[in-house]
Amino acid sequence: MLIGVKGLHGTTIHAKDGEIGKVDEVLFDDKHWTVRYLIVDTGHWLTRHKVLLSPMSFAAENWNGLPLNVNLTKEQIENSPGVDTDQPVSRQWEMEYHGYYGWPYYWGGMGSWGTYWYPGALLTHSVSDAEVAEQKAADQAHEHDDVHLRSTKEVSGYAISAADGHIGHIDDFVVDDKTWMIRYLAVNNLDWWHGKTVLLPPDWIENVNWPRRTVTVNVTRDQVKHGPEWVSGEPIDKVYEDKLYQYYSRQRPTHGDELRADEMDDSVEKMCIF
Numbered sequence: 001m002l003i004g005v006k007g008l009h010g011t012t013i014h015a016k017d018g019e020i021g022k023v024d025e026v027l028f029d030d031k032h033w034t035v036r037y038l039i040v041d042t043g044h045w046l047t048r049h050k051v052l053l054s055p056m057s058f059a060a061e062n063w064n065g066l067p068l069n070v071n072l073t074k075e076q077i078e079n080s081p082g083v084d085t086d087q088p089v090s091r092q093w094e095m096e097y098h099g100y101y102g103w104p105y106y107w108g109g110m111g112s113w114g115t116y117w118y119p120g121a122l123l124t125h126s127v128s129d130a131e132v133a134e135q136k137a138a139d140q141a142h143e144h145d146d147v148h149l150r151s152t153k154e155v156s157g158y159a160i161s162a163a164d165g166h167i168g169h170i171d172d173f174v175v176d177d178k179t180w181m182i183r184y185l186a187v188n189n190l191d192w193w194h195g196k197t198v199l200l201p202p203d204w205i206e207n208v209n210w211p212r213r214t215v216t217v218n219v220t221r222d223q224v225k226h227g228p229e230w231v232s233g234e235p236i237d238k239v240y241e242d243k244l245y246q247y248y249s250r251q252r253p254t255h256g257d258e259l260r261a262d263e264m265d266d267s268v269e270k271m272c273i274f
Helices: 075-080 092-103 119-123 129-142 219-224 240-248 261-271
Strands: 002-004 013-015 018-029 034-041 050-053 147-150 157-162 164-174 182-188 198-201 205-207 213-216
Touching: 013 075, 018 050, 018 164, 034 147, 092 182, 157 205, 157 219, 164 219
Parallel strands: 157 213
Antiparallel strands: 002 164, 013 018, 018 034, 018 147, 034 050, 157 164, 164 182, 182 198, 205 213
């Protein structure tokens, strides 16, 4: 299922033993364009009003307006490593956070989740003694790495340019509820095409100038102008995606669909355990 990030804002989050709060913001990494954390506003039941929740903590995908469920207790969340959500998240904090929950790291592999494409599959990975030793050595080498996590709220509004000029700005992000990858940037060209919104995959990005808040994609203005329109909130199915890629004469990526069926089953089973 694909859903706009704006549709997640305000969604209620439930722990095993009660409500935690509501989704306030979404953090993604700018290497894999994958959601790494939801920032949840806990209201007043915690002294720190915001916490970060990894996709690895979520139960079966149910992004349909219902409360989202995490496989954690309120006590676990309360005692988790704190972080200043107004400051950049450090790799050192991420290592402490993952260590607290006993989760493997998502970085360091070819997939968007380690060596996998699904967070649930990463959780089921059996770690050998050799991998533990290798990971400890890597910890010391990478604890000060730049993480490059970005807020979808902050990146919304970035200007988008085609190969031959300006085409609009980022209005939303469309996320896959299985891989948590950002599958599309929703680009609104209200600036000059009367508010038409089109979807462009992050794979087509040629350059991002973060200080200048600009993104360049390798399509033309005319292609975008006559491309398939997307109405915010409308379902995005395989038929629509095939039409989109055929129009731009691009090959549609599998986004992890090539995984073995048993690996996908393991991922879903793990994420459904309460």
